[in-house]
Amino acid sequence: xxxxxxxxxxxxxxxxxxxxxxxxxxxxxxxxxxxxxxxxxxxxxxxxxxxxxxxxxxxxxxxxxxxxxxxxxxxxxxxxxxxxxxx
Amino acid sequence: xxxxxxxxxxxxxxxxxxxxxxxxxxxxxxxxxxxxxxxxxxxxxxxxxxxxxxxxxxxxxxxxxxxxxxxxxxxxxxxxxxxxxxxxxxxxxxxxxxxxxxxxxxxxxxxxxxxxxxxxxxxxxxxxxxxxxxxxxxxxxxxxxxxxxxxxxxxxxxxxxxxxxxxxxxxxxxxxxxxxxxxxxxxxxxxxxxxxxxxxxxxxxxxxxxxxxxxxxxxxxxxxxxxxxxxxxxxxxx
Numbered sequence: 001x002x003x004x005x006x007x008x009x010x011x012x013x014x015x016x017x018x019x020x021x022x023x024x025x026x027x028x029x030x031x032x033x034x035x036x037x038x039x040x041x042x043x044x045x046x047x048x049x050x051x052x053x054x055x056x057x058x059x060x061x062x063x064x065x066x067x068x069x070x071x072x073x074x075x076x077x078x079x080x081x082x083x084x085x086x087x
Numbered sequence: 088x089x090x091x092x093x094x095x096x097x098x099x100x101x102x103x104x105x106x107x108x109x110x111x112x113x114x115x116x117x118x119x120x121x122x123x124x125x126x127x128x129x130x131x132x133x134x135x136x137x138x139x140x141x142x143x144x145x146x147x148x149x150x151x152x153x154x155x156x157x158x159x160x161x162x163x164x165x166x167x168x169x170x171x172x173x174x175x176x177x178x179x180x181x182x183x184x185x186x187x188x189x190x191x192x193x194x195x196x197x198x199x200x201x202x203x204x205x206x207x208x209x210x211x212x213x214x215x216x217x218x219x220x221x222x223x224x225x226x227x228x229x230x231x232x233x234x235x236x237x238x239x240x241x242x243x244x245x246x247x248x249x250x251x252x253x254x255x256x257x258x259x260x261x262x263x264x265x266x267x268x269x270x271x272x273x274x275x276x277x278x279x280x281x282x283x284x285x286x287x288x289x290x291x292x293x294x295x296x297x298x299x300x301x302x303x304x305x306x307x308x309x310x311x312x313x314x315x316x317x318x319x320x321x322x323x324x325x
Contacts, residue, residue: 002096005096005101007100007101007102007103008101008102009102009103010103010104010105017101020119021123022094022095022096023091023092023094024091024092024094025090026090026091026092033096034119036116041110044113045110045112046111046112046115046116047108047109047110048110048116049108050109051103051104051106053094053096055097055099059099060096060097060099060100060101060102061101061102062102062103062104062106063104063105063106064104064106064107065106065107071107075109076090077090077091078119080090080091081119081122081123081126082115082118082119084122
């Protein structure tokens with residue numbers, strides 16, 4: 001899996017993002033990507049972005065996580081990855 | 088059905104439309120990436136159903152102190168969280184629900200008010216119909232951490248409310264200053280009116296005193312006989 005990719009943001013600018021993780025949740029039949037712009041908030045915490053991965057017509061689109069159920073499950077997956085992948 | 092599956096990303100071009108934001112401690116981000124890469128390299132088998140309270144989770148030594156902290160951020164790349172806000176890091180315990188305090192970050196949406204972080208549900212959302220309801224009993228320590236998170240969220244709301252009140256007070260002060268100016272002018276006009284009234288009163292008094300003055304009669308004097316021929320009298324006397 002690529003470590004860093006060049007993506008086009010909504011302004012049409014090319015930005016470099018760091019891919020953290022990519023996974024699919026079969027219950028929602030959707031794929032998600034966790035990525036980073038290497039941003040740090042004023043409290044010194046690293047900001048990660050989570051988007052739904054849509055593959056269409058030979059390109060990837062990173063869209064919003066639509067429902068709170070998905071968001072809750074995504075956080076569970078992050079927790080599971082960090083704890084060794086065991087549920 | 089496994090809870091999640093890792094996927095490989097191809098070489099297609101990426102377009103970023105929107106996403107949600109979550110904050111981790113810096114080493115948390117690195118540990119997440121490292122753990123993911125390790126699992127991918129080992130081609131970990133698909134996981135069983137995720138449970139909110141696993142029996143004995145195996146916590147690798149390197150990640151046992153991982154903290155995931157979610158904090159409210161303004162949906163701009165440069166967040167404006169209060170300067171004195173200190174998020175309470177919570178240890179990564181599967182029993183501890185991670186509260187979502189960040190509003191969805193949608194770059195296609197209009198700019199959202201900076202003073203309204205998304206309200207975060209205190210309780211986890213109910214599970215899907217086909218899933219058993221998770222039993223999430225918090226221990227004392229977990230409850231304290233949840234309470235600390237709630238206090239922190241309240242602190243942020245207090246800061247937001249304070250800022251709103253400060254702006255309102257500034258507006259009111261400006262209005263008060265304008266009112267003071269108007270009041271000064273009204274007082275000046277009142278003084279002028281008062282002086283005018285006094286002049287009118289004095290004028291009325293003067294007129295009254297003039298009208299009340301008695302009219303003095305012309306004094307009468309005895310009519311003196313006319314002196315007819317003074318020379319004859321002298322001759323007669325001689």
